[in-house]
Amino acid sequence: MTSTVPSQAGTEPRVPAPKIRRSRGDRWTIAVMLGLPAAIVIGLVWIPTVFTVILSFARWDGIGGTSSIEWIGPQNYVDAVQAYPPFQQALHNNVLWLAFLFVFPTILGIFLAVLLDRGLKGSRLYQSIFYIPVVLSMALVGFVWQLIYSTDGGVLNTILGTDVDWLGNPDVNIWAVMVAASWRHTGYIMLLYLAGLKAIDPSVREAALMDGAGPIRTFFRIVFPLMKPTNLLIIVITVIEALRAFDLVWVINKGRNGLELISALVTANVVGEAGRVGFGSALATIMLVISLVFIALYLWIVMRSDD
Amino acid sequence: MTMTTPLADRSAPADRTGPRNRSAVANRRRLSAAHAAMYLLLTALALLWIFPLLWALYNSFRDYDYVLTHGYLSVGGFTLSNYTESWEVGGIPHYFLNSMIITIPAVLLILFIGSMAAFVLARFPWKFNVIMLAVFIAGNLLPQQTLLTPLFRLYNAIPLPYWMSSSGSLYDSYWGLILVHVAFQTGFCVFVLSNYMKTVPPELLEAATVDGAGLFRQYWQVVLPLCRPALAALATLMITWIYNDFFWALALMVSGDKLPVTTALQNLQGSFFTDTNLLAAGSVLVALPTVLVFVALQRHFVSGLTMGANK
Numbered sequence: 001m002t003s004t005v006p007s008q009a010g011t012e013p014r015v016p017a018p019k020i021r022r023s024r025g026d027r028w029t030i031a032v033m034l035g036l037p038a039a040i041v042i043g044l045v046w047i048p049t050v051f052t053v054i055l056s057f058a059r060w061d062g063i064g065g066t067s068s069i070e071w072i073g074p075q076n077y078v079d080a081v082q083a084y085p086p087f088q089q090a091l092h093n094n095v096l097w098l099a100f101l102f103v104f105p106t107i108l109g110i111f112l113a114v115l116l117d118r119g120l121k122g123s124r125l126y127q128s129i130f131y132i133p134v135v136l137s138m139a140l141v142g143f144v145w146q147l148i149y150s151t152d153g154g155v156l157n158t159i160l161g162t163d164v165d166w167l168g169n170p171d172v173n174i175w176a177v178m179v180a181a182s183w184r185h186t187g188y189i190m191l192l193y194l195a196g197l198k199a200i201d202p203s204v205r206e207a208a209l210m211d212g213a214g215p216i217r218t219f220f221r222i223v224f225p226l227m228k229p230t231n232l233l234i235i236v237i238t239v240i241e242a243l244r245a246f247d248l249v250w251v252i253n254k255g256r257n258g259l260e261l262i263s264a265l266v267t268a269n270v271v272g273e274a275g276r277v278g279f280g281s282a283l284a285t286i287m288l289v290i291s292l293v294f295i296a297l298y299l300w301i302v303m304r305s306d307d
Numbered sequence: 308m309t310m311t312t313p314l315a316d317r318s319a320p321a322d323r324t325g326p327r328n329r330s331a332v333a334n335r336r337r338l339s340a341a342h343a344a345m346y347l348l349l350t351a352l353a354l355l356w357i358f359p360l361l362w363a364l365y366n367s368f369r370d371y372d373y374v375l376t377h378g379y380l381s382v383g384g385f386t387l388s389n390y391t392e393s394w395e396v397g398g399i400p401h402y403f404l405n406s407m408i409i410t411i412p413a414v415l416l417i418l419f420i421g422s423m424a425a426f427v428l429a430r431f432p433w434k435f436n437v438i439m440l441a442v443f444i445a446g447n448l449l450p451q452q453t454l455l456t457p458l459f460r461l462y463n464a465i466p467l468p469y470w471m472s473s474s475g476s477l478y479d480s481y482w483g484l485i486l487v488h489v490a491f492q493t494g495f496c497v498f499v500l501s502n503y504m505k506t507v508p509p510e511l512l513e514a515a516t517v518d519g520a521g522l523f524r525q526y527w528q529v530v531l532p533l534c535r536p537a538l539a540a541l542a543t544l545m546i547t548w549i550y551n552d553f554f555w556a557l558a559l560m561v562s563g564d565k566l567p568v569t570t571a572l573q574n575l576q577g578s579f580f581t582d583t584n585l586l587a588a589g590s591v592l593v594a595l596p597t598v599l600v601f602v603a604l605q606r607h608f609v610s611g612l613t614m615g616a617n618k
Binding site: 023025026029030032033034036037038040041042043044045046047048049051052055062112115116118120126128129130131132133134135136137138139140143144145146147148150152153154155158159183188191192194195240243244246247250251262263266267270271277280281284285287288291292295298299302303 | 460498523613
């Protein structure tokens, strides 16, 4: 597609187009082939997102018609920060969740990838075991781990001889749930990192070994810096995953009593019994703004390598 | 453990070659020790990793009353009744069917419209393609809750004839769920496929043009067949993701009998699964399709996940 015959239609953007005479029919084809998917994504994802931002400035119980909407400016945001204790808790938990994902599953996933990349016998079997949780839904992860944490007959209490209410006690349940989330996240990180490692020219590593660098030194001095794109992606993906976490806490106790997350608060405010549409939208907008920063970073990474 | 034999084999001839190779032998021995340690560590971690699943499987075959009197760490009380009960009383087959009604059309639609958009974006290198790609990709990465409220209202406001939806609107209908999955996942598909399609040699399409093939035929008969590996990988991923969806069914459905199986299990947890062994059996049944898809199509699943992230 290097040929640069200008497009003959005046309405088309004047950019290099391939060497084809586009007929009227073809132009319709293009419009439908790109327009239909774009319309679905814009109509059902982006326009509702914009409306969420607009609604975040309103007070509305969601039951009455749109005429019952009362515009109150940034009051919802002020309330969220000042007069809604669960929000503080959720913010705290979301940050904790993110930190936890970085410290345990990310490091462990990278470590496993490095070990498994060395071409051990049975490497495939080990890989499969580590990423089989990735194919399970988060909700199901919640059910499976309830069998471990349950107070009557849960494995953990039986083995430790303790009597801790792992999922009910608001001081410990967030930790218990983060362990379960990490169980699934580790395999994903391992997979991404394995793919990244495969893309590294083996001669680079050989050269480092020839120069007398040990495997650990080679990894930190040579391999890790070369993996910059993968490392960046893992950072972004982990942030987005931490922000989107929802299913796990919802199946356990609907995100209450120690398991508050912003996503669960939004859901509870919108579809729950509370019916505080404007307030829920303000919380959702806060999530949106945080996630857009990292989505932009993601786009920057993947688009830059496009050229 | 397995490492000791090759070590002995290797050290024997090395010793005969003289003192110069002594350090090499020591080095190799040290390496082998490191190897053994690696295996030990990996095996321990792998056992730890698979334990929750094996535990669920084990207990799904045990009688709740037996376990209550003998403790969970006991052996015995094996039964199939948890499976028959969750299958018959829990109505798992019905919810499986719901999941299929939602997943299959959604995956086909996503692949179809996603590949169309990808084709246009890959075929015509316009400046505004970057914006379009951003619209598609970012849409896929948004937290789902950010569009929940307006979508909820919109779905309630769009009427559907009763033969399509017993609720009379898009809300609480299979159509609504299929549509929201299509809207959310198409972006990922466009992203992966447009990258893939850029590797198609342009000469192929030029030849097709000369032969008089219109754009749609170039897409359908030339490019799409070439994308079969990518489509297979995406299909595997999409089946897993949509089947695993919990949030959308929770937010956009209200009738318990229309729920997909992942979300239905939560309701069953309250009403039928009063004992954990029954919940384990239900979980195993719900996990089975994705695990089977994974085992059968592992290569596609893995390449799909990394295609999106590393290209």
